[in-house]
Amino acid sequence: MAAPMLRWGCAGRRWAFACVDGGSRHGLGARNDFTLSGMRGQSSLALQPLITAQKPRKGEHEWAAVVGLEIHAQISSNSKLFSGSQVHFAAPPNSLVSFFDASLPGTLPVLNRRCVEAAVMTGLALNCRINKKSLFDRKHYFYADLPAGYQITQQRLPIAVNGSLTYGVCLGKKRRQVITKMVRIKQIQLEQDSGKSLHDDLRSQTLIDLNRAGVGLLEVVMEPDMTCGEEAATAVRELQLILQALGTSQANMAEGQLRVDANVSVHHPGEPFGVRTEVKNLNSARFLAKAIDYEIQRQINELENGGEILNETRSFDSTLGCTVPMRDKEGKQDYRFMPEPNLPPLVLYDAASLPAGADSRQVINIDYIRERLPELPSVTREKLIEQYGMLPEHSFTLLNEAGLLEFFQNVIKETRAEPKVVTSWVLNIFLGYLKQQSLAVSESPITPSALAELLTLLDGKVISSSAAKQVFEELWKSKSKTAAQIVSEKKLELMQDLEALEQLCQAIMEGHPQVVMDLKKGNLKAINKLIGLVRKATLDRADPTVIKKILEEKLSS
Ligand code: ADP
Numbered sequence: 001m002a003a004p005m006l007r008w009g010c011a012g013r014r015w016a017f018a019c020v021d022g023g024s025r026h027g028l029g030a031r032n033d034f035t036l037s038g039m040r041g042q043s044s045l046a047l048q049p050l051i052t053a054q055k056p057r058k059g060e061h062e063w064a065a066v067v068g069l070e071i072h073a074q075i076s077s078n079s080k081l082f083s084g085s086q087v088h089f090a091a092p093p094n095s096l097v098s099f100f101d102a103s104l105p106g107t108l109p110v111l112n113r114r115c116v117e118a119a120v121m122t123g124l125a126l127n128c129r130i131n132k133k134s135l136f137d138r139k140h141y142f143y144a145d146l147p148a149g150y151q152i153t154q155q156r157l158p159i160a161v162n163g164s165l166t167y168g169v170c171l172g173k174k175r176r177q178v179i180t181k182m183v184r185i186k187q188i189q190l191e192q193d194s195g196k197s198l199h200d201d202l203r204s205q206t207l208i209d210l211n212r213a214g215v216g217l218l219e220v221v222m223e224p225d226m227t228c229g230e231e232a233a234t235a236v237r238e239l240q241l242i243l244q245a246l247g248t249s250q251a252n253m254a255e256g257q258l259r260v261d262a263n264v265s266v267h268h269p270g271e272p273f274g275v276r277t278e279v280k281n282l283n284s285a286r287f288l289a290k291a292i293d294y295e296i297q298r299q300i301n302e303l304e305n306g307g308e309i310l311n312e313t314r315s316f317d318s319t320l321g322c323t324v325p326m327r328d329k330e331g332k333q334d335y336r337f338m339p340e341p342n343l344p345p346l347v348l349y350d351a352a353s354l355p356a357g358a359d360s361r362q363v364i365n366i367d368y369i370r371e372r373l374p375e376l377p378s379v380t381r382e383k384l385i386e387q388y389g390m391l392p393e394h395s396f397t398l399l400n401e402a403g404l405l406e407f408f409q410n411v412i413k414e415t416r417a418e419p420k421v422v423t424s425w426v427l428n429i430f431l432g433y434l435k436q437q438s439l440a441v442s443e444s445p446i447t448p449s450a451l452a453e454l455l456t457l458l459d460g461k462v463i464s465s466s467a468a469k470q471v472f473e474e475l476w477k478s479k480s481k482t483a484a485q486i487v488s489e490k491k492l493e494l495m496q497d498l499e500a501l502e503q504l505c506q507a508i509m510e511g512h513p514q515v516v517m518d519l520k521k522g523n524l525k526a527i528n529k530l531i532g533l534v535r536k537a538t539l540d541r542a543d544p545t546v547i548k549k550i551l552e553e554k555l556s557s
């Protein structure tokens with residue numbers, strides 16, 4: 001049966017509404033074409049070299065740029081903020097909509113405890129002060145994917161305020177130098193998400209999917225403490241890792257679970273901040289950095305050419321790489337904020353204020369949550385550096401790729417090889433192969449145990465490091481074989497027969513008297529030539545350090 005549609009005109013577009021009728025809902029079936037294809041996986045680019053903002057200098061004036069972010073993170077929760085509807089990404093359109101989500105008259109909000117706990121956890125992890133009393137407000141605006149005509153948010157008194165986020169920016173040509181930066185968090189507020197508008201330009205109509213309507217969001221508002229796109233992208237990446245470590249949001253940007261609005265302005269150093277523009281709805285770290293750097297340069301050019309900056313909202317056109325004004329957001333909006341009459345103040349407790357005999361299912365104890373906060377990424381990195389003597393930038397890479405840290409730890413658990421060797425193989429060779437083939441760690445054809453076994457063979461000098469690379473390539477191609485099987489099939493074992501190796505070294509020396517002469521005259525580098533010849537003669541099955549030792553002994557005798 002075709003879904004009954006409700007249509008009304010809106011600025012030349014027809015809005016089409018999929019009807020929600022009681023338990024059996026009519027979805028929009030085949031129109032489910034809104035997944036952000038082509039965007040997947042971009043979050044992993046976060047710490048790749050982003051375009052670095054040029055120092056905003058042009059003409060005679062020096063310019064300084066200021067960036068402040070407003071970030072919406074979708075709370076990981078089975079149900080919505082004020083209703084019992086389920087939350088799933090990419091479910092059939094309008095299949096997860098309760099009467100409340102569709103704003104049917106007479107429905108009332110019921111606050112989801114899980115969402116409140118997630119807000120408290122996130123606030124604590126970001127060093128915020130948690131307000132023991134916070135309030136809900138209605139923010140009014142008209143849009144077809146907001147059936148109530150207002151969003152319930154926390155404008156007057158949010159749940160968490162005055163925090164900070166520390167992040168590390170990698171600098172230098174090889175990005176080896178990590179400097180620590182901090183951005184202040186102004187506030188974190190709980191609010192509802194809106195539905196989704198799916199624009200069907202072919203039929204010149206817009207379809208509304210209310211699955212997302214009422215899903216719980218954390219809005220994290222940062223102070224204008226950043227100065228360029230890369231800083232902003234790195235701060236967002238750190239926030240993403242923190243939310244994931246806490247389990248308060250999956251924070252997958254490609255799936256819209258983390259959406260960023262960037263406020264950007266420029267001014268002359270020493271003067272007040274300039275008028276800001278807001279670039280809305282950036283859904284990848286790379287686009288965020290690009291949009292900000294573009295916007296900084298655009299504003300400088302505009303001002304240098306005698307123009308002025310309008311306090312406007314803009315969007316980023318990722319194909320053209322530029323920001324453009326958003327036509328539908330022209331003019332200052334009046335949100336007509338008012339207290340939400342259907343929700344009482346949200347009251348939280350701590351150990352000191354907890355009423356005697358309180359039912360722990362009825363109250364939220366901030367201290368209880370504080371004591372159970374999981375390990376944060378900054379602590380994990382410190383441990384890696386301390387435990388394995390890892391370079392700071394390596395600890396960043398390990399955490400930045402989803403699943404890589406776990407892979408590394410599993411290899412460490414199963415191998416006899418030194419942690420430094422494991423780090424180098426995981427970050428250089430393993431990650432290199434993955435990147436080359438655009439694979440996620442979870443899609444790797446090599447398991448941690450397979451790599452662990454290979455590295456144990458290398459550590460025990462059963463194979464040379466060049467043979468190890470050959471085995472790695474074979475493992476990558478054929479999942480069914482173990483490293484040991486490949487080594488024996490391809491006869492890659494290092495020569496263990498010292499006597500035979502000594503004889504071979506002797507023969508090579510005798511065959512190349514000129515090189516030996518050079519060496520004896522003091523050209524010590526000439527030994528490499530002999531080592532190379534011996535390795536070649538053994539088909540690279542001899543340990544170069546052993547060959548060197550034998551040659552040196554023979555030369556000095
Ligand atoms: P409003 O009340 O208009 O929403 P806020 O003070 O809440 O303004 O700030 C919104 C966002 O804009 C914050 O993330 C803040 O850091 C940022 N911001 C404020 N002033 C500037 C500025 N001059 N340049 C860049 N960003 C700014």
Ligand code: MG
Nearest residue numbers: 070155186221
């Ligand atoms: Mg604001």
